[in-house]
Amino acid sequence: MTRLFHSLTALAVLILTSFAASLPAQAQPLRLQITEGVIEPMPFAMPAFVPENSGGGQYADRLARVVAANLTNTGLFREVPPQAHIGRITSFDAGVNYADWRAVNVQALITGAVSVQGNRMTVKFRLFDVLTGQQVGQGLQFAGTTDSWRRMAHKVSDAVYSRITGEGGYFDSRVVFISESGPRTSRTRRLAIMDQDGENVQFLTDGRAMVIGPRISLSGERILYTTYETGTPRLALMNTQTGQRQLVGDIPGAQVFSPRFSPDGGSLVFSAARGGNTDLYRMQLSSGQIQQLTSSPSIATGPSFSPDGRFIAFESDRSGTSQIYVMPASGGEARRISFGQGRYNTPVWSPRGDLIAFTKQNAGRFHIGVMRTDGSEERLLTASFLDESPTWAPNGRVIMFTREAQGGDPSLFSVDITGRNLRRIPTPGPASDPSWGPLLQ
Amino acid sequence: MTLTSKALLLLAGIALAACNNPRGGGSFGGGGADGFGGANDGFFDGGITTGNLGDPNDPRSVAHFQQRIGDRVFFTVDSSSLTAEGRATLEAQARWLNANPQFSIVMEGHADERGTRDYNIALGERRANAAMQYLIGQGVSANRMRVVSYGKDRPVEACAAQRCWDINRRAVTAIAGVTG
Numbered sequence: 001m002t003r004l005f006h007s008l009t010a011l012a013v014l015i016l017t018s019f020a021a022s023l024p025a026q027a028q029p030l031r032l033q034i035t036e037g038v039i040e041p042m043p044f045a046m047p048a049f050v051p052e053n054s055g056g057g058q059y060a061d062r063l064a065r066v067v068a069a070n071l072t073n074t075g076l077f078r079e080v081p082p083q084a085h086i087g088r089i090t091s092f093d094a095g096v097n098y099a100d101w102r103a104v105n106v107q108a109l110i111t112g113a114v115s116v117q118g119n120r121m122t123v124k125f126r127l128f129d130v131l132t133g134q135q136v137g138q139g140l141q142f143a144g145t146t147d148s149w150r151r152m153a154h155k156v157s158d159a160v161y162s163r164i165t166g167e168g169g170y171f172d173s174r175v176v177f178i179s180e181s182g183p184r185t186s187r188t189r190r191l192a193i194m195d196q197d198g199e200n201v202q203f204l205t206d207g208r209a210m211v212i213g214p215r216i217s218l219s220g221e222r223i224l225y226t227t228y229e230t231g232t233p234r235l236a237l238m239n240t241q242t243g244q245r246q247l248v249g250d251i252p253g254a255q256v257f258s259p260r261f262s263p264d265g266g267s268l269v270f271s272a273a274r275g276g277n278t279d280l281y282r283m284q285l286s287s288g289q290i291q292q293l294t295s296s297p298s299i300a301t302g303p304s305f306s307p308d309g310r311f312i313a314f315e316s317d318r319s320g321t322s323q324i325y326v327m328p329a330s331g332g333e334a335r336r337i338s339f340g341q342g343r344y345n346t347p348v349w350s351p352r353g354d355l356i357a358f359t360k361q362n363a364g365r366f367h368i369g370v371m372r373t374d375g376s377e378e379r380l381l382t383a384s385f386l387d388e389s390p391t392w393a394p395n396g397r398v399i400m401f402t403r404e405a406q407g408g409d410p411s412l413f414s415v416d417i418t419g420r421n422l423r424r425i426p427t428p429g430p431a432s433d434p435s436w437g438p439l440l441q
Numbered sequence: 442m443t444l445t446s447k448a449l450l451l452l453a454g455i456a457l458a459a460c461n462n463p464r465g466g467g468s469f470g471g472g473g474a475d476g477f478g479g480a481n482d483g484f485f486d487g488g489i490t491t492g493n494l495g496d497p498n499d500p501r502s503v504a505h506f507q508q509r510i511g512d513r514v515f516f517t518v519d520s521s522s523l524t525a526e527g528r529a530t531l532e533a534q535a536r537w538l539n540a541n542p543q544f545s546i547v548m549e550g551h552a553d554e555r556g557t558r559d560y561n562i563a564l565g566e567r568r569a570n571a572a573m574q575y576l577i578g579q580g581v582s583a584n585r586m587r588v589v590s591y592g593k594d595r596p597v598e599a600c601a602a603q604r605c606w607d608i609n610r611r612a613v614t615a616i617a618g619v620t621g
Contacts, residue, residue, distance in 0.1 A: 212558055212594065231547075232589045233562065255566050255590045258559040265473035272560065273566035273590065276521065276574075299563040315560065322560060345557040359557050385601070388557045404554075407601040433558065 006148050014309070030108055030129040030136050032076050032165050038265075041078035042164070042165060044108040045101060047089045048082065049123070053135060055116030059149055063114060063123060066153035070171045070197065071160065075421030080106050092124060099404035100242060101130040108136075110160055114382070123152040127160050150199060162387075168395035171196060174437045175222050175391075175400065176214045176223055176410060179203065180430040191225055193240070196393075196436070198426035204238065213238075213389075215367070216350075216437040217261045224259040224268060233257045235270060248284050249290065258301045262329070263309045269293070269329075271301040282329075293331035300344045305329060306353060313347040313356055313373075313432075326347075326373065337375030346389055349373070355365075355417065359388045359401075368401045370417055381419040391436045400425065404430040458609060503544075505615050506537050513574055516610040518555075521567035531572060534614050536580030542585075548573045549613040550590040551597075553606035557594055563589030572612035587617075 032042055039357040046068040051057040064082075071077040084328050089102030092113035101109050108130040114121065126139040137143045140159055142152045153170055159167025163224065179192040179201070190212050191204040205211055209229035216223050227247075235249045249256055252271035261268050268284045280293040280300045294300045298318040305312055312329050315322045319336065321341040327334035342362025349356055353373070360367040366387045371378040386404040394398070396419055404410040409430035415422045425431075493502030506512060512534070514527030524533070538544065550569030552561035569588040577583050595610045 003461075027477035029512035129613075185596055187594065189594075210591075210594065212592075228589075228591075254585075255588070256561060257562050271563065273563050274570075274588075276567045278566065299560065299567075301559045301563050345560050361556070386554070435532070 005266055023219070030127075030132075030164055031099045041076055043078050043080050043105055043108050044068075044082045044110065045085060045087075045104070045106040046071070046110045046112075047080075047085060047087075049112035049125075050089060052092070052113050052122075053117075056114035056121075059114045059116065059121070059146075062158070063112060063149065063153045066150055067110065067112075067160070070154065070157035073197070074161065074166065074295050075416065075423075077108070080104050092126075098128070098130050098133045101128075106130050107144060108160070108164060111155070112156065116146060120149070121146045121149060121152065123149075123156065124413075125156045125159070126154045127163055129335035133144060134437055151194065154195070157412050169439060170393040170398060170436075172195070173394055174216075174220065175412075175425075175426070176204075176216045177434045178214065178432045179428065180210060180410065180432060181207075192431075193223075193239075194427070196425075204240075208215065210385060213258060214351060214435050215435050216262055216435045217265050218228075218438055219265055220437040220440065222261070222265065224337045226238055226257040226259065235259045235268075237268075248285070249281070251281065252268070252292070258303065260304055262305050263307055269303040269312055271306065273299075280312070282331075291331070293327070303358070304348045304356075306349050308349055308353065311349075311373075313333045313349055315345045315347060316438045324356065324371075324375070327435065337373070338371070338378075339375065340378055348390050348392060350392050350396040351402065357390040357399050359390065368415065370399075379419065381415050382413075382422065387413075388429070389433050391434050394439045400436055402434065402435045405427055405434075443591040489518060500537075501541060503537055506534070506541075506614075506616060509536055510534055512615065513611045513613040515607065516568055516612070518553075518610070519564065519608075521564065521571045525574075528575065529612075531575045532579055535576050535581050537579045538576065538585070538614075539579075542582075543619050544585070545617045545619075546576075546581075546586045547615040548576075548586055548588050549595075549611075549615055550588065550612070551609055551610045551611050554593045554596065554601075555606060556593060558594070561592035562590045565592050568610075568612045572614065576614070606617045 005303055016349045046064045048064045057415045070078050072079050079160050084104050086103055087097055089111045107130055109130050112125040114123050122143045127136045130137050134355045144157050156174035157171040160167045174193055175196055176193045179190045180187055183186045188207040189209045189211050191214055191339050194201040208437045209227050212225050212226045214225035221241055223256045226233050233255045234247050238245045239249045249270055251272040254274035256272050259268050260272040267284050270280055271278050277298040278301055280303050281290050282293055283290045296318050299314055300314055300316045303312050303314040308327055311326050313326050314326050322345050323336050324344045325334040325336050325337040342360050344358050344360055346359045347356045352371045356372045356373055357370050363381050367380040368382045368387050368390050369380040384403055385406040388402050390399045390401045398414050400414045401414045402410050410432040412425040412431045495502035497504040497508045511530045512532045514530050548569040549567030552564045573586050598605045
């Protein structure tokens, strides 16, 4: 297997100091409060990047289009398209004529420049608040290889998004998922990884063995998934950098599934089913030592660590129907936190630690929802014939999940934690079980 | 049993062939876990294999087990309790298995699509275990049997309707191969 992540090892960030004037954070008027939910998207302009040499020309427009698509897809921004622009950016360092941009109702102006030497590429950008006539923050420069040009556009997008919303970005990140093909009664399922916008899909397994439920580590370098390659479900651990792969967490005579990494990556928690009973286990990856965390005559599955590693949320039907529980990460007494109507499954702790996302079944419909970690303030974000398997964007503000229309194929969707901006993520065919990786370095 | 059909007859042949296929042997439990019982998944689709379909009129044939006795039992929503009909089927299966001790068994557990993936694997295991325990109670040795749960991911028929969900909530006694 080839290296999965483009060689951005040399991707360097340089702060452009020539334009220094940045406003103090509390005085920035160019601001969106995304937790409130944005009704009116902020209009922005993203003219083509200025090519600073002949090699940069072929990337000038493509970089701008990726940045514009990222921002538009958040639902928080609305592009004023290039054909409406009056102002022209012909030099990256020339002053901005704000009146030209005010005239077409732009609030945020992004300018960029690109140069290419051989396979090396340098990308620069600046962000301007058109209404106040100020640059927002300092200019930034990224350097890397030309085959990582999309990643550089994502880095620009993340910086713009962060400066305006005050939240972390999520565009330069990847998503592991299951790519499905063939008839549903004999489906081929392949482990795959893609950029968060559906680009650069790579297949990591060949489809011979059924695979389900991948989980990417917080470092983004390792993937856990469930494989039927030996005939019964087992856990596989794959290193995306080296391509190395091993089966882990064997419990004799059991079906082993539903794995998840601890936040430090040093251990994993998973379900093992045998004798009609499904319990949670934790395994230290360095020693292989396995500890049983639950022993209840019921189903315990879908474990997920809190970001500080101290607790595990999971689902159990010990009360008669599936509900969400929280217990210490070393096992012990579990506290039920879900009490609404219906069944609760697949709890996933937000990377910010503030919320738990879940799947809920009620009255024949499926929902993705969020609640606080004590179970309060439950909010349903979606409703459909079948929604499941939520996963958090690295900034904890967007959730991706699997949606299956009645009689249709599964595909991946995302939704903001406000419940707004429901979007389908393009994939090459049916897709399920997304796991959103970290913001790349 | 009415659900069995030409397709199952064909699967029986494929599965029997798989038992003789070295690629399907060894730790894969004879390949039967994936080749039998309508859960054919095309893992081993490289070549054309030829096998004896078996004569369902021969009471010692696998075809008889699958078509006349019935190789599967069904469950109600979110339940792993055996129905009276299911117990009768398993009793007949046990008689055949006790008379044909050379066969090993993979007990497949399945769920319908109206649930989350991991929960359905757990539920499928519960169902397979319930059927297996009943066979053990009827004198079938536990050493001949192993369980595999496919959750909701190997429907025998795919449609977003009650008719399909009812036949997908099942435990299938798959004849996995000749032991010893």
